[in-house]
Amino acid sequence: MTALPLLPDGRTTLGVMGGGQLGRMFVQAAQRLGYRTAVLDPDAASPAGTVAHTQVVGAYLDDDALAALAADCAAVTTEFENVPAPALRALAGRVRVAPAAAAVDICQDRVAEKRHFQRSGVPCAPYAVVETVADLARPEVQALLPGILKTARLGYDGKGQVTVATAADLPAAWAALQQARCVLEQRLPLHRELSVIVARGSDGQTVQLPLQQNLHRDGILAVTEVPAPDVPAATAQAAGQQARQLAASMDYVGVLCVEFFLLADGSLVANEMAPRPHNSGHYSLDACDQSQFDLQVRTLAGLPLVAPRLQAPAVMLNLLGDLWFAAGDTTPRTPDWAAVLALPGTHLHLYGKAEARRGRKMGHLTVTAADAATARAVALQAAERLGLPAF
Numbered sequence: 001m002t003a004l005p006l007l008p009d010g011r012t013t014l015g016v017m018g019g020g021q022l023g024r025m026f027v028q029a030a031q032r033l034g035y036r037t038a039v040l041d042p043d044a045a046s047p048a049g050t051v052a053h054t055q056v057v058g059a060y061l062d063d064d065a066l067a068a069l070a071a072d073c074a075a076v077t078t079e080f081e082n083v084p085a086p087a088l089r090a091l092a093g094r095v096r097v098a099p100a101a102a103a104v105d106i107c108q109d110r111v112a113e114k115r116h117f118q119r120s121g122v123p124c125a126p127y128a129v130v131e132t133v134a135d136l137a138r139p140e141v142q143a144l145l146p147g148i149l150k151t152a153r154l155g156y157d158g159k160g161q162v163t164v165a166t167a168a169d170l171p172a173a174w175a176a177l178q179q180a181r182c183v184l185e186q187r188l189p190l191h192r193e194l195s196v197i198v199a200r201g202s203d204g205q206t207v208q209l210p211l212q213q214n215l216h217r218d219g220i221l222a223v224t225e226v227p228a229p230d231v232p233a234a235t236a237q238a239a240g241q242q243a244r245q246l247a248a249s250m251d252y253v254g255v256l257c258v259e260f261f262l263l264a265d266g267s268l269v270a271n272e273m274a275p276r277p278h279n280s281g282h283y284s285l286d287a288c289d290q291s292q293f294d295l296q297v298r299t300l301a302g303l304p305l306v307a308p309r310l311q312a313p314a315v316m317l318n319l320l321g322d323l324w325f326a327a328g329d330t331t332p333r334t335p336d337w338a339a340v341l342a343l344p345g346t347h348l349h350l351y352g353k354a355e356a357r358r359g360r361k362m363g364h365l366t367v368t369a370a371d372a373a374t375a376r377a378v379a380l381q382a383a384e385r386l387g388l389p390a391f
């Protein structure tokens with residue numbers, strides 16, 4: 001395998017497993033630095049595949065597709081947390097891969113993830129593993145109620161989880177999740193939701209983006225604000241330190257996002273990790289001197305990591321497919337982007353998805369301003385013009 005750093009020389013190709021919007025923004029960042037890019041995705045019209053230099057259309061575990069991607073690339077990363085770790089393992093014999101399959105394995109399984117939190121000395125929600133009917137009756141399981149039952153694998157955007165009020169509700173909740181291997185978590189009194197994005201190089205050097213404060217609606221990220229308006233500096237520092245610790249203890253290489261809960265009593269609890277850039281880091285494209293995708297390119301290519309700087313306070317609004325549908329209407333329309341772009345400091349990102357569907361992430365809007373109060377005021381105006389709720 002080629003020695004690091006992989007310099008952009010007009011031929012060097014960086015690849016990404018997965019063709020969604022995160023892959024698209026990775027490709028765009030790599031291209032800006034002068035790399036060629038390649039995407040593997042089953043869909044020939046994927047958001048990333050359509051902007052990359054080359055795309056391999058195939059299943060993530062298809063060996064011919066993996067061989068074709070490896071043959072084209074000097075290094076490969078992933079953009080989608082459910083790209084199977086075995087696919088990364090198969091690639092790793094042929095080409096540089098970051099993050100490594102072993103780290104992705106941990107982040108893809110809530111049980112392994114929680115054990116990693118515990119091993120790393122990072123507090124997480126009290127939980128128990130549910131694998132059998134007998135587990136539902138265990139006193140330590142029932143003691144966690146009211147709680148949230150989450151499938152160990154393949155959950156995202158609030159999918160694959162059910163809230164459980166009492167022990168009597170447990171069997172139906174588990175049945176609703178097809179009796180998959182699950183964790184039951186105690187339902188915590190969330191004061192705020194936060195996230196931290198770190199980037200760690202193969203030499204162990206680690207940098208981070210500022211703490212993000214996130215608002216979810218129906219389990220899907222809706223709003224991110226940076227700097228996090230309601231978080232004491234010591235808490236922000238602790239979250240950053242814990243995220244770095246989690247990355248270091250996996251010997252992680254790449255961009256890692258750690259989601260946290262801030263509880264009413266001020267304590268910080270790690271929720272989950274994503275072994276890739278994260279929706280809550282999209283503001284960094286417009287508000288930081290290096291975005292989370294620039295950091296992903298640097299970690300993959302072995303380029304130097306320099307601490308990113310927040311250049312302006314930012315508010316990001318996620319743009320879901322719901323915006324394409326007027327109340328009661330089933331025919332999509334184009335939202336009035338002109339009305340939003342008439343506001344100062346707005347940065348519109350659309351992902352090139354052909355079909356709008358309710359709940360589908362179609363794009364995001366970042367508002368930057370000279371001060372946080374203005375960014376928030378303009379973002380509220382933008383939300384109103386789009387028909388999004390206030391926050």
Ligand code: ADP
Nearest residue numbers: 125148155156157158159185186187188216219
């Ligand atoms: P996903 O993979 O879908 O993002 P999460 O585990 O992050 O799954 O849960 C989605 C959202 O559900 C969280 O952002 C939070 O709002 C809420 N949530 C999850 N776990 C808990 C918990 N233990 N207590 C309270 N709220 C929770």
Ligand code: MG
Nearest residue numbers: 157259271272
């Ligand atoms: Mg989450």
